Amino acid sequence: MALERLELKEDTPGHVSTATYLCEASALAYLGEAEGKKAFQEILGLDATLFSVDNTQAWLATNADHIVVAFRGTESPTSLDGLKDILLTDAMNLLVVPEGRLGHDLAAAGVGARFHKGFVDAIAEIWPALLPAIEAEVKKSDRPMWITGHSLGGALALLAAWLLKRKFIAVEEVCTFGAPMIGNRTACDAFNKDLAGRIHRYVNGRDPVPKLPGLSLVANEFTHVDRERLLGPHPMTGLVEVVGGVAGKAVNGILAGTLIDEAWKGINAEVATHFLDCYRELLRG
Amino acid sequence: MSEQIGAVLVFVGLFLATSGLLVFIGRSVRVLLGRTERRRLLGPAALLAAGLVIGAIPFATQRLYFSIVGLAERERVVDGRAALVLTGWDRSDYSILATKPGVEILEMGNADVTDETLDLLAGLPKLRELTLNDSRITDEGLGKLRALARLESLRIARTAVTPEGVAAFLADAPPHFREIDVTGNNVPTSILRKWKNAAATGDGAPPADGQAATPERRYVN
Known part of the structure; x- marks a missing residue:
């Protein structure tokens, strides 16, 4: 496993190496505290701390050069239940703007902006604990901030990036993998403007989660933020589908490390083509 | 509900x-x-x-x-402070601000906000946090913001301000000013970093209240 090649690339938005690294972080976010701490250190060279409040978990992982925030998808990756609740239960699918400071910061996207209640509730749970820890890290040393998450974790990563920007904390890049939609057009337009070029929403053509939630019953339709990066030739198996399997079937895989291998394999294919393209260009020049 | x-x-x-x-x-x-x-x-x-x-x-x-009703303003009390969101509303009459003198947090990130609109801010003595993203304000408008004695945080992303204007503002900002977002204005990071570090070393404008701890300065570019 050539995981030494994992590297975050600053100032090159959407670099495949960054995506690979953050995909790995998103996968590790599913691990338990002790196991995850060890894996973050061994595989990504990051000193990681788990924040867990009710059903929301996030890792704050740092080293001398980077700050990575990785949100866990659902508490129990053994089944889609957690996600099903949040994506398919009507009460959760309502588009809302909550009260309080967090609500104000979301409403700042525009008076017409509405967000998915389930995701807002989830980020609201963990934010009071996570934000001060992130702020402390930024204060300690100003390093590029990377935010990532798979599935529900991807939705939380997007919200977190917006909220950090509102706190005058710069976000280098947000990579989501198979993330569902978080809000209506107004909300997404605001995210697209304020985080222009910093959001990379990796999606596999066959992954159903990014197609959820469908629409709010009454108010506004959900939509996606930019920019979508489709992986693999469309119906083909790609990175997200492999990682997407975490939620469905592969919890044993991830614990045994085989999922990481699989994900790495999927990504490696992408990396390879990039390398080839690079070489071809160089040879042509 | x-x-x-x-x-x-x-x-x-x-x-x-x-x-x-x-x-x-x-x-x-x-x-x-x-x-x-x-x-x-x-x-x-x-x-x-x-x-x-x-x-x-x-x-x-x-x-x-x-x-x-359309998209009216959103008015809330956030952590004990009056917050008003006009961003994305479907009105164009900002004179509503004259009726909200207690506003401490104002979101006004709209394309129809100009330097002239900022004259209305003089009626908001408690203003601490101001968002003017995507507005048409220039260095002239930025200059007007210096008069906001309580201003701490400012967002002027994607506006017509220049690096010189931002530098001038930061050099003579309100006493408690500590957070700025200038995304998309091509402001050199050196200007912002210099301002940020000035607080740490103590040569920036210190808070007048005699508070010992200088608050941490932040910028987003």
Whole structure:
């Protein structure tokens, strides 16, 4: 496993190496505290701390050069239940703007902006604990901030990036993998403007989660933020589908490390083509 | 809350309409076969129509609401401070600010906000946090913001301010000023970093209250 090649690339938005690294972080976010701490250190060279409040978990992982925030998808990756609740239960699918400071910061996207209640509730749970820890890290040393998450974790990563920007904390890049939609057009337009070029929403053509939630019953339709990066030739198996399997079937895989291998394999294919393209260009020049 | 009522109505409407439709189809077949009279179709047809009407109520009320009320301002008290969001509203009369002298947090990130609009801020003595993203303000408007004695945080992303204007503002910012977002204005990071570090070393404008700890300065570029 050539995981030494994992590297975050600053100032090159959407670099495949960054995506690979953050995909790995998103996968590790599913691990338990002790196991995850060890894996973050061994595989990504990051000193990681788990924040867990009710059903929301996030890792704050740092080293001398980077700050990575990785949100866990659902508490129990053994089944889609957690996600099903949040994506398919009507009460959760309502588009809302909550009260309080967090609500104000979301409403700042525009008076017409509405967000998915389930995701807002989830980020609201963990934010009071996570934000001060992130702020402390930024204060300690100003390093590029990377935010990532798979599935529900991807939705939380997007919200977190917006909220950090509102706190005058710069976000280098947000990579989501198979993330569902978080809000209506107004909300997404605001995210697209304020985080222009910093959001990379990796999606596999066959992954159903990014197609959820469908629409709010009454108010506004959900939509996606930019920019979508489709992986693999469309119906083909790609990175997200492999990682997407975490939620469905592969919890044993991830614990045994085989999922990481699989994900790495999927990504490696992408990396390879990039390398080839690079070489071809160089040879042509 | 209102969304939940709406959802219930949509479901009830859908249920009635579906039931009506199924019965209607069943009876139509019987009518075609001559087993029953045509007027027996009226009942299910009425049920179908009622279902559709009920199901449409939430959508219709929402349309109506938006056509009458539109996207009005959002006013809340956030952590004990009056917060007003005008970003993305569908009005253009900012004189509403004259009626909200207690506002401490103001979101006004709209394309129709100009340097002239900022004159209205003089009536908001408690203003601490101001968002003018995507507005048309220039260095002239930025200069006006110096008069906001309590201003701490400012967002002027994607505006017409220049690096010189930002530098001038930061050099002579309100006493408690500590956070700025200048994304998309091509402001050299060196200007911002210099300002940020000035607080740490203590040569920036210190808070007048004699508070010992200088608050941490932050920027987003």
